[in-house]
Amino acid sequence: xxxxxxxxxxxxxxxxxxxxxxxxxxxxxxxxxxxxxxxxxxxxxxxxxxxxxxxxxxxxxxxxxxxxxxxxxxxxxxxxxxxxxxxxxxxxxxxxxxxxxxxxxxxxxxxxxxxxxxxxxxxxxxxxxxxxxxxxxxxxxxxxxxxxxxxxxxxxxxxxxxxxxxxxxxxxxxxxxxxxxxxxxxxxxxxxxxxxxxxxxxxxxxxxxxxxxxxxxxxxxxxxxxxxxxxxxxxxxxxxxxxxxxxxxxxxxxxxxxxxxxxxxxxxxxxxxxxxxxxxxxxxxxxxxxxxxxxxxxxxxxxxxxxxxxx
Amino acid sequence: xxxxxxxxxxxxxxxxxxxxxxxxxxxxxxxxxxxxxxxxxxxxxxxxxxxxxxxxxxxxxxxxxxxxxxxxxxxxxxxxxxxxxxxxxxxxxxxxxxxxxxxxxxxxxxxxxxxxxxxxxxxxxxxxxxxxxxxxxxxxxxxxxxxxxxxxxxxxxxxxxxxxxxxxxxxxxxxxxxxxxxxxxxxxxxxxxxxxxxxxxxxxxxxxxxxxxxxxxxxxxxxxxxxxxxxxxxxxxxxxxxxxxxxxxxxxxxxxxxxxxxxxxxxxxxxxxxxxxxxxxxxxxxxxxxxxxxxxxxxxxxxxxxxxxxxxxxxxxxxxxxxxxxx
Numbered sequence: 001x002x003x004x005x006x007x008x009x010x011x012x013x014x015x016x017x018x019x020x021x022x023x024x025x026x027x028x029x030x031x032x033x034x035x036x037x038x039x040x041x042x043x044x045x046x047x048x049x050x051x052x053x054x055x056x057x058x059x060x061x062x063x064x065x066x067x068x069x070x071x072x073x074x075x076x077x078x079x080x081x082x083x084x085x086x087x088x089x090x091x092x093x094x095x096x097x098x099x100x101x102x103x104x105x106x107x108x109x110x111x112x113x114x115x116x117x118x119x120x121x122x123x124x125x126x127x128x129x130x131x132x133x134x135x136x137x138x139x140x141x142x143x144x145x146x147x148x149x150x151x152x153x154x155x156x157x158x159x160x161x162x163x164x165x166x167x168x169x170x171x172x173x174x175x176x177x178x179x180x181x182x183x184x185x186x187x188x189x190x191x192x193x194x195x196x197x198x199x200x201x202x203x204x205x206x207x208x209x210x211x212x213x214x215x216x217x218x219x220x221x222x223x224x225x226x227x228x229x230x231x232x233x234x235x236x237x238x239x240x241x242x243x244x245x246x247x248x249x250x251x252x253x254x255x256x257x258x259x260x261x262x263x264x265x266x267x268x269x270x271x272x273x274x275x276x277x278x279x280x281x282x283x284x285x286x287x288x289x290x291x292x293x294x295x296x297x298x299x300x301x302x303x304x305x306x307x308x309x310x311x
Numbered sequence: 312x313x314x315x316x317x318x319x320x321x322x323x324x325x326x327x328x329x330x331x332x333x334x335x336x337x338x339x340x341x342x343x344x345x346x347x348x349x350x351x352x353x354x355x356x357x358x359x360x361x362x363x364x365x366x367x368x369x370x371x372x373x374x375x376x377x378x379x380x381x382x383x384x385x386x387x388x389x390x391x392x393x394x395x396x397x398x399x400x401x402x403x404x405x406x407x408x409x410x411x412x413x414x415x416x417x418x419x420x421x422x423x424x425x426x427x428x429x430x431x432x433x434x435x436x437x438x439x440x441x442x443x444x445x446x447x448x449x450x451x452x453x454x455x456x457x458x459x460x461x462x463x464x465x466x467x468x469x470x471x472x473x474x475x476x477x478x479x480x481x482x483x484x485x486x487x488x489x490x491x492x493x494x495x496x497x498x499x500x501x502x503x504x505x506x507x508x509x510x511x512x513x514x515x516x517x518x519x520x521x522x523x524x525x526x527x528x529x530x531x532x533x534x535x536x537x538x539x540x541x542x543x544x545x546x547x548x549x550x551x552x553x554x555x556x557x558x559x560x561x562x563x564x565x566x567x568x569x570x571x572x573x574x575x576x577x578x579x580x581x582x583x584x585x586x587x588x589x590x591x592x593x594x595x596x597x598x599x600x601x602x603x604x605x606x607x608x609x610x611x612x613x614x615x616x617x618x619x620x621x622x623x624x625x626x627x628x629x630x631x632x633x634x635x636x637x638x
Contacts (some may be wrong), residue, residue: 136333143617145613146572148613151594239461247576250580280473284463284465
């Protein structure tokens with residue numbers, strides 16, 4: 001066969017040029033890095049997380065240090081982000097509030113994802129009336145107006161939560177649970193759809209033939225393979241939860257006034273827009289930057305975790 | 312099915328309405344259970360008042376049926392809601408249904424105008440961007456859309472006030488119902504004060520919709536029937552409008568319907584920022600004033616409106632996609 005063209009350039013060299021085994025995680029990371037804006041978002045978000053976690057150690061100014069000689073000042077060396085109407089240092093308040101805002105976003109996402117996976121998995125593995133009942137519930141929750149309902153629930157249960165867990169922690173826990181409880185539906189739908197296609201796949205059938213129990217099929221074979229879209233939806237959920245919590249605080253109905261979350265700072269700042277715009281701009285800018293970064297990370301993860309996409 | 316002949320639009324509508332009823336009952340149940348579980352007693356104040364003897368309190372409780380089982384109370388409440396007896400607002404000193412009917416039109420106008428604005432922006436931009444994927448225009452459009460829906464409405468609202476009301480002094484930032492002036496001037500004043508809220512809400516929705524439209528068009532563009540349409544020698548405009556956009560709109564309509572709960576949330580925020588007298592600001596005001604009948608009614612009305620818009624989306628869906636229409 002001398003001189004004939006090879007069918008494929010690798011046909012001869014196949015054993016030699018076998019590709020190195022790449023773990024799915026490393027492959028996803030390689031794909032994620034290609035999405036420049038997602039990487040930028042990840043860098044910005046990690047900077048923000050590090051800043052709110054460790055910033056207070058490097059900037060040990062009390063968040064409630066009232067100084068009437070320095071009211072509504074713009075950024076300066078003493079106060080890098082300026083001061084508010086009581087002369088409190090905004091950098092310290094932003095760092096402290098960021099902890100709450102980001103933590104509420106993350107925790108609400110965890111609640112939403114856990115509930116969503118539970119509902120979706122139960123609906124996806126059991127056919128018939130359980131499935132249709134749970135999906136009716138999901139559709140019902142999807143048509144609930146989130147913000148009004150969130151306001152109503154916080155209004156109705158605020159006092160009893162204060163009694164159970166203290167004025168600050170109680171309200172924060174309540175907000176986390178309610179935001180999570182109003183945002184699990186997309187995850188449930190995704191998980192159910194994944195379960196429907198995965199449970200008919202050969203590898204699950206093989207596991208079933210080998211005598212694996214339903215629990216084992218679900219936890220070892222189906223669930224791990226259905227997590228890709230869930231991770232993306234969960235990432236976007238963090239952004240949505242941060243917006244919801246900020247909205248609640250911005251309306252003056254969220255966390256108590258002495259906890260300066262970003263939304264609460266914006267609520268306090270909105271009456272001083274004309275002579276202290278820096279106050280509102282820093283708080284709003286922080287929310288915007290966090291949400292934008294998270295949305296871009298979600299976009300990058302969507303590209304990275306979608307095996308059909310060739311990159 | 313075909314033995315019965317073609318089902319008509321009204322039959323389709325009737326069946327959709329029958330599906331809607333369980334959802335409405337579900338929502339009313341959720342609301343009622345929330346209210347029943349919540350601490351606090353409508354007679355709490357009476358209990359603290361030493362002038363009211365306990366026997367009178369017990370008699371009142373019995374008269375209003377507060378000690379009945381929860382299901383009995385639920386049906387009584389549902390019956391009253393259906394008869395239009397929504398309670399009395401002690402804060403505004405008027406019936407709740409009159410109050411809501413006064414406030415509802417403003418909210419609907421703001422939401423409707425902003426949705427129209429969002430569509431007017433999103434459709435051309437999304438389609439044009441998808442026709443030239445990864446071009447400069449596409450990149451600018453997708454980035455702008457991303458920024459658009461990452462900006463929370465309360466922040467855009469404040470930014471708009473800062474720029475257009477405080478610095479440029481072009482637009483008023485407090486909505487007034489009693490505008491002075493007559494004729495054209497009167498209408499212009501109303502439009503002027505509605506511009507900022509509508510644009511704030513519309514840009515957020517526009518960002519979301521642009522992404523929907525772009526990806527829906529991208530899914531359709533490469534299909535065979537589009538190539539066929541071009542091969543037949545149809546003009547590009549006809550191919551885009553009749554073959555691509557019409558089919559791409561099918562998933563977009565569903566997504567718009569799913570967005571409705573978020574739109575109402577955005578309306579609450581914009582109404583509060585710009586002090587628009589709609590049901591959103593009514594909700595906030597009544598929460599701050601502990602006006603429970605109004606709170607429950609506003610929440611229920613919002614939920615009903617979301618379901619109504621979903622119904623409209625279903626009808627549009629049937630019109631856009633004759634294959635599935637009115638099954």
